[in-house]
Amino acid sequence: MFLGFCKKCDYDYNGGMKQVYLDNASITPTDKRVLRVMKKYYGAEYGNPSSIHSVGVKAKIVVEEARKKCAHFLRAHADEIIFTASGTEANVLAIEGTVRKLFESGRAYDDMHIITSRVEHQSILEPVAYLARLGVQVDYVGVDQMGLFDLVDLKNKLRPETVLVSLMMVNNEIGAIQPIREIAKVIRRFCTHDSGPTTFESGILNPKPILHTDASQAPLYLELDTNILGVDMITLDGHKVYGPKGIGMLYIKRGEELAPIISGGGQESGLRSGTENVPAIAGLAVAFEIAEKERGKESARLTILRELAISNIISEIPGAVLNGDKIHRLSNNINISIPNIDAEFLVLQLDARGISCSTKSSCLKDESESYVIRELGGEHWRAKNSIRLSIGRKTTKSDVEYVVKELVKAVRKQNIKK
Numbered sequence: 001m002f003l004g005f006c007k008k009c010d011y012d013y014n015g016g017m018k019q020v021y022l023d024n025a026s027i028t029p030t031d032k033r034v035l036r037v038m039k040k041y042y043g044a045e046y047g048n049p050s051s052i053h054s055v056g057v058k059a060k061i062v063v064e065e066a067r068k069k070c071a072h073f074l075r076a077h078a079d080e081i082i083f084t085a086s087g088t089e090a091n092v093l094a095i096e097g098t099v100r101k102l103f104e105s106g107r108a109y110d111d112m113h114i115i116t117s118r119v120e121h122q123s124i125l126e127p128v129a130y131l132a133r134l135g136v137q138v139d140y141v142g143v144d145q146m147g148l149f150d151l152v153d154l155k156n157k158l159r160p161e162t163v164l165v166s167l168m169m170v171n172n173e174i175g176a177i178q179p180i181r182e183i184a185k186v187i188r189r190f191c192t193h194d195s196g197p198t199t200f201e202s203g204i205l206n207p208k209p210i211l212h213t214d215a216s217q218a219p220l221y222l223e224l225d226t227n228i229l230g231v232d233m234i235t236l237d238g239h240k241v242y243g244p245k246g247i248g249m250l251y252i253k254r255g256e257e258l259a260p261i262i263s264g265g266g267q268e269s270g271l272r273s274g275t276e277n278v279p280a281i282a283g284l285a286v287a288f289e290i291a292e293k294e295r296g297k298e299s300a301r302l303t304i305l306r307e308l309a310i311s312n313i314i315s316e317i318p319g320a321v322l323n324g325d326k327i328h329r330l331s332n333n334i335n336i337s338i339p340n341i342d343a344e345f346l347v348l349q350l351d352a353r354g355i356s357c358s359t360k361s362s363c364l365k366d367e368s369e370s371y372v373i374r375e376l377g378g379e380h381w382r383a384k385n386s387i388r389l390s391i392g393r394k395t396t397k398s399d400v401e402y403v404v405k406e407l408v409k410a411v412r413k414q415n416i417k418k
Helices: 032-042 054-073 087-104 122-134 151-157 180-194 278-316 343-352 371-375 397-417
Strands: 081-084 113-117 137-141 162-166 210-214 233-237 248-252 333-337 386-390
Touching (some): 054 081, 054 278, 087 122, 087 210, 278 333, 278 397
Parallel strands (some): 162 210, 210 233
8 A cells, every 4th residue: 555755754655765766868767658558569469560461460550650650750751760679789780780781782891981989888889899800990089078079070080981970969978969960061061072982992982971870868858850960870769768678779861771780581671680579669659759749848847957956966065077068968967076985885875865876877887987977088086986867757856855965965974984
């Protein structure tokens, strides 16, 4: 039986101490409205979309209707949407698929050049590193102290051999919103003015560099219109948008060709074999519809909470530093470095107080510090002493006030012990 919550003492009689989840950049809880839709396709309608009987045809219709909805979310065409099992898979398909297709067409690995950055997610950095071991040339665009890409550096690194530029739309650790539209313009100007057609020893004519962006953190708070952004490929991930786990998608602009990284039955236009996850695909489409409907109001609400948290933390904790740009910042992201603390121990202290947050990307289990914050420069301790608080739909003003209060207490407790 539910006994209720006492605001006065921050005590949840149903489960102990008050629980505040502030790790939404890592994963969001699946929205109940999404779950309701998914449940139908786990039960009554369970067909395989590749089957030609009526049960299979119904499942195929569900997948294609969801594809249309996902395409509409990006103002794209349905045939430009490929469903994957995760955002990571979509990133790997975008990067390795581009290079493999060119290699299969006769282009040598060492005749290809990729541009990315050192603040990307590991699902970008690892496949790029793999291709570099095969001989592909790689350059990394620099970032400024706020974590924003240096567009002059990008321009200088573009060359006739460049086949792919992969730069994220929003940084998952510090929430920096990158100027993707301006990046697309830099590439377009390079192709128009700075480079002519180049034929390599293999006889292959160099294509225009493909622009890929990992936008997994963006859909809840930023408009994603492919006609405005000017990108060729976009990665999105279900569990970042209150959608299902185990589903992602890759937008591939018409005319761009990739080689598959998973072979088999030829599903998803031959680019992603395997029986489609109908419940997750249907749920993803609903999650995007909800995100688009609630984006404006929710972004405004969370921006107020974000600013409240940042101002109070900075004023209450001496030496605390905000990581990332204050203006070009996702409305739910708070990333703070605090001097003279053990960040992982601080996260455990907060967890004991019912607060869930993180020190860095949850995909960096073996790293002792944030490589993203390290790239920003500044004091050496910032990369080791950072915590990320990513607020979300369930976060209230009361939650923020409670978190700041407990954070200040935990930091002071660590400092007293030292």
